[in-house]
Amino acid sequence: MRKKAILYYGLGIFFCLSVLLPIYFLIVLSVSGRDAVYAWPKIFYVANLDWSMFRFFFEVEGVTRAMFNSVLVASLTVVFAIGLGTPAAYALARYNFFGKNFYRIAILFTRAFPVAILALPLTVRFINLGIYDTIWAVVIVHTALALPFSILIQSNLFQSVPKELEEAAWLLGCTKLQAFFKIMLPICMPSVAATAIFAFIISWNEVFAAAVLTVKNRTLTAFLISQISESPLFFQITGSFFLVIPTLFFIFIVRKYLFSLWGITNK
Amino acid sequence: MATIHIEDVSKNFGTFHALKNIFLSAEDKEFTALLGPSGSGKTTLLRTVAGLEQASSGRISIGAMRVDNLAPKDRHLAMVFQNYAVFPHMTVADNISFGLKTKGALKEYIAEHTQRTAALLHIEDVLHKYPNKLSGGQRQRVSVARALAVQPQVLLMDEPLSNLDALLRLEMRSELKALLKKSETTTLYVTHDQIEAMSMADKIAVMNNGEIMQYGPPEEIYFKPKHEFVARFIGSPPMNLFTVQTLKTVNKKTFAVINNDIAFVIEASLKTKIQENFDACGVLVGIRPEQLSFKGSASHAKTFADASTIQSEVLTIEQLGSNTLLVLKSNEILFRVMEKYGIKIDLNDRVTFGYQPNQLSWFGKDSGMHIEA
Ligand SMILES: Nc1ncnc2c1ncn2[C@@H]1O[C@H](COP(=O)(O)OP(=O)(O)O)[C@@H](O)[C@H]1O
Ligand SMILES: [Mg+2]
Numbered sequence: 001m002r003k004k005a006i007l008y009y010g011l012g013i014f015f016c017l018s019v020l021l022p023i024y025f026l027i028v029l030s031v032s033g034r035d036a037v038y039a040w041p042k043i044f045y046v047a048n049l050d051w052s053m054f055r056f057f058f059e060v061e062g063v064t065r066a067m068f069n070s071v072l073v074a075s076l077t078v079v080f081a082i083g084l085g086t087p088a089a090y091a092l093a094r095y096n097f098f099g100k101n102f103y104r105i106a107i108l109f110t111r112a113f114p115v116a117i118l119a120l121p122l123t124v125r126f127i128n129l130g131i132y133d134t135i136w137a138v139v140i141v142h143t144a145l146a147l148p149f150s151i152l153i154q155s156n157l158f159q160s161v162p163k164e165l166e167e168a169a170w171l172l173g174c175t176k177l178q179a180f181f182k183i184m185l186p187i188c189m190p191s192v193a194a195t196a197i198f199a200f201i202i203s204w205n206e207v208f209a210a211a212v213l214t215v216k217n218r219t220l221t222a223f224l225i226s227q228i229s230e231s232p233l234f235f236q237i238t239g240s241f242f243l244v245i246p247t248l249f250f251i252f253i254v255r256k257y258l259f260s261l262w263g264i265t266n267k
Numbered sequence: 268m269a270t271i272h273i274e275d276v277s278k279n280f281g282t283f284h285a286l287k288n289i290f291l292s293a294e295d296k297e298f299t300a301l302l303g304p305s306g307s308g309k310t311t312l313l314r315t316v317a318g319l320e321q322a323s324s325g326r327i328s329i330g331a332m333r334v335d336n337l338a339p340k341d342r343h344l345a346m347v348f349q350n351y352a353v354f355p356h357m358t359v360a361d362n363i364s365f366g367l368k369t370k371g372a373l374k375e376y377i378a379e380h381t382q383r384t385a386a387l388l389h390i391e392d393v394l395h396k397y398p399n400k401l402s403g404g405q406r407q408r409v410s411v412a413r414a415l416a417v418q419p420q421v422l423l424m425d426e427p428l429s430n431l432d433a434l435l436r437l438e439m440r441s442e443l444k445a446l447l448k449k450s451e452t453t454t455l456y457v458t459h460d461q462i463e464a465m466s467m468a469d470k471i472a473v474m475n476n477g478e479i480m481q482y483g484p485p486e487e488i489y490f491k492p493k494h495e496f497v498a499r500f501i502g503s504p505p506m507n508l509f510t511v512q513t514l515k516t517v518n519k520k521t522f523a524v525i526n527n528d529i530a531f532v533i534e535a536s537l538k539t540k541i542q543e544n545f546d547a548c549g550v551l552v553g554i555r556p557e558q559l560s561f562k563g564s565a566s567h568a569k570t571f572a573d574a575s576t577i578q579s580e581v582l583t584i585e586q587l588g589s590n591t592l593l594v595l596k597s598n599e600i601l602f603r604v605m606e607k608y609g610i611k612i613d614l615n616d617r618v619t620f621g622y623q624p625n626q627l628s629w630f631g632k633d634s635g636m637h638i639e640a
Contacts (some may be wrong), residue, residue, distance in 0.1 A: 016342050034391075064433060066275070117314060162350060162352060164348045164352035165351055165352050165354060165355075167317075167319050167339070167346075167348070167352070168352040168354075168413075169347065169354075169365070169369075170319075170338070170339040170340050171317060171319075171339050171340065171344065171345060172340075172345070172365050172366035172369055172370075172413070172417060173366055173369035173370045173417075174369050175338075175340065182369075183354060183356075186356045187354075187355060187356050224411045
């Protein structure tokens, strides 16, 4: 019994450290200045705060623009993934329609083709449409990547809400749309928010499509992927910081939202 | 004036017939219980009236208005769901006032009326709590308050007390009854608990397999079951039913013979009808356990000259507080008798019971239909 516990805790600590240590170093190094990056042995804590690497990072041409693009693309992806995904999820959860099961599978099929295979035909099509090298090309692809998750997660979510709650609202004078906004959405809000953040992360992290479909209008990931191999170590570290930390931050928020689901907080 | 008229309503789920040609007419302010075993279509009927299910055929009217093509919100009725369906993301106060708000009532009125409705259901102390902080009984009260707050002309309730524990159920039953009387709504009340139906309803519709087997006042349902199913379903313990083996006439009286010890005398007015049914497909005779009365030990073998008595042996004796339930055995036939506490009787005694011939119920064996004079 004791041995088992020690084993579990040991493994737990090992895995946690293997994930957390690199992130810890990343944070420590990115606020410690250039000298610390090249110093040996490496430091384990922040001796004196030095923001110069961040300053330099933002002064590099194209970084602010790429970051702005990333935020914009991710935000638009969220808008479309929720705006299109929520009604589709609701339809799947509450209505029986012809071809419903096929539709459910078809949604997953969109994830069956690797972006690498789709990249060339998409490039051609986007050039024809005149949206190649615009954020819209990236938004479309990112929405396509995020939508299946958005639809399937939310449809399970809506399904788990008792039908009677909405029906009670209908009988108390609500239209179906009002009932959705007054009952279903507020009840599911934490999870819908989590879904939105998830879509944001998918877009923020996606690099392949973004790199292929844009040349000048790059998102941060696409921009960094083309720069990082030719950049000095301190630049790589700051770049990594901006790729990793926002994602972690948002996942942290999602976690908070998920735990604040009705009732769970009482436990 | 909110009468409810259900005419020839059927509901199919695919090939499954959940409701079959339902007729029901509830008068204004009347309390109707839909009573039946689980799966008999009670909820489906209620939901069809509410507009949550679309009837496959038939007409439903509330007052003078035909409603079967209206959306739920336009039918002006309120419903209490079996699982309460209290909105989890709203306080009790917001739950109760929800209907008034969507209907655009004035703010002052909403506040005052919410308070009043909450007081009526004794939940004024929890108005600002969220439902997950409430007990099952309190949640139940919130769902009733939410329905009553809109002062509906028609109130639909789906087994509102079935999730409460026994004591709470008793308390809530009498409270609800008084409340509904005061609120003057026409109520359709689904239950599988016959005592609830008996004690609360003006009229009971007994349902089975999507059909209404009998529709009438509680006494009628209890004392004059129109169908074998109703006889078996109502009453605890339910009616004793015996299969008649032969009909035999002795001294100008006709008896329905069950076995050597048990025979029931047939009233003159029913003689021909029972004979016809017996010849066609057989006959069942029924009598309620409390309608059989203990006449003492059997001192001699039964003869047909003793009209209105039957004999048998005592198999088990159960003391139920003020009553004693006897299970009796006569050859292979078992039946039950309910007696007042304190009768002198022992296991395996051979005893005689009396009955009144006009309390017997007769049913066709195949059709299950009551045989009337
Ligand atoms: N939406 C539905 N689809 C298919 N069958 C249903 C549906 N709703 C109810 N039924 C069936 O109809 C029958 C009656 O159900 P219900 O009205 O809930 O019975 P009760 O409330 O008397 O227990 C049951 O056999 C049930 O399985
Ligand atoms: Mg039911």
